[in-house]
Amino acid sequence: MSRLQEQLDALASLSPVQLREKWNCIEGSTPPSVPPSLLRRLVAQRLQERRHGSLPARVTRELARVAKDGPGADPVHPRLELTPGTRLVREWNGLTISVEVLEEGFSWADRTWGSLSEIARHVTGAHWSGPRFFGLTSNV
Template identity: 45%
Template sequence: MTEIETMDRAALIAAWDEAFGTPVPKRLSSPFLHRYLAFEMQAKECGGLPKGFVGKLEKAAREDRGTNNPTLKTGGRLIREWNGVTHVVDVVDGGFLWNGQRFTSLSPIARAITGARWSGPRFFGLKRSA
């Protein structure tokens, strides 16, 4: 286990290839590779994952169609931290209240906070990215 902690990226890539027989997925950081490979080694040393665990994960992934669409009710509150600042948005009749201003959509609020064109529901964690 200690040897994984000291591996450079080239060694991590070689260890991944040996463990999985596939190239490392793009954009995986070295710290993530360290953790993932350490977990894989530990799981193998301890006899692998519990019986049926992978099947349960696959079943859960098939059943999750991203239909989790929370209904925002008047009086609800959305809280999002951005660049060290906590932003609070209140759900009011017909829209949202942020910094004393009323909005009919979350997207202009997300845009005002970030300076970029964000999907408001995605920015506030109400929708997952595709």
Template identity: 40%
Template sequence: MAYRLETLATMSSGELRQAWLTLFDAAAPDAPASLLRLALGHRLQTKQQGGLPAWANRMLDAIAADPAERPEPPIQIKAGTRLLREWQGKLHSVTVSDEGCLYDGRCFASLTQVAREITNTHRSGPQFFGIKRRPPPPRQGEAAHG
């Protein structure tokens, strides 16, 4: 049976448990119907629209393995951003797109590949272009440093 997000609100507890069995291929946990609806809704949306990006799943796995760890999220640059860097007397311009990094009429998969193309050595692309990470927000109970 194909389930729809809008039908979850009117499903009985038994119907929700049957939907869980279908969508998760496992018996539903002993939880209130309201929580089953939320989890089933998330599952339906994930199936329809895709899940988290791989980097987010890696971060969640790292946090689950060691909650004290705070892994660094990848640097994300919005499409349309133009980066400029002077190197050996020449100004280099890179435009970030959804497909990659456009430089010198070609598309590169990463800023690091562009930095290698420009310098002919292995370098961190974000570092080469002067991109800095934002400090993470303080954890609950920690004071913010300003």
């Protein structure tokens, strides 16, 4: 049995006072005012985070958003701010697409476009997310 597993198993037998002391030892702060059953889970989480690392910041933000807005809310995708003058370059089927970001819209093929998605649809002939087509978002 691993040292972590032994620590996790030992939490079940700790009194509320011992749990608060364990929290203080791990976190160096006063434990949150929660029932012992929840504090036990929080201490277990901290022990596991020390061993395996914590959740990525993106996951933590999404969990916080769901806790605030509820599970049925649409996920929030942060918008990337593109400054005018930025050039986006993408190769598609041997064609190099070079788009310049304008104050209002995008310049490509001697024309001003309202969105990157319009350009992506024109280039590919299919419905594409413009930011994804130009590599500005993850594929997640």
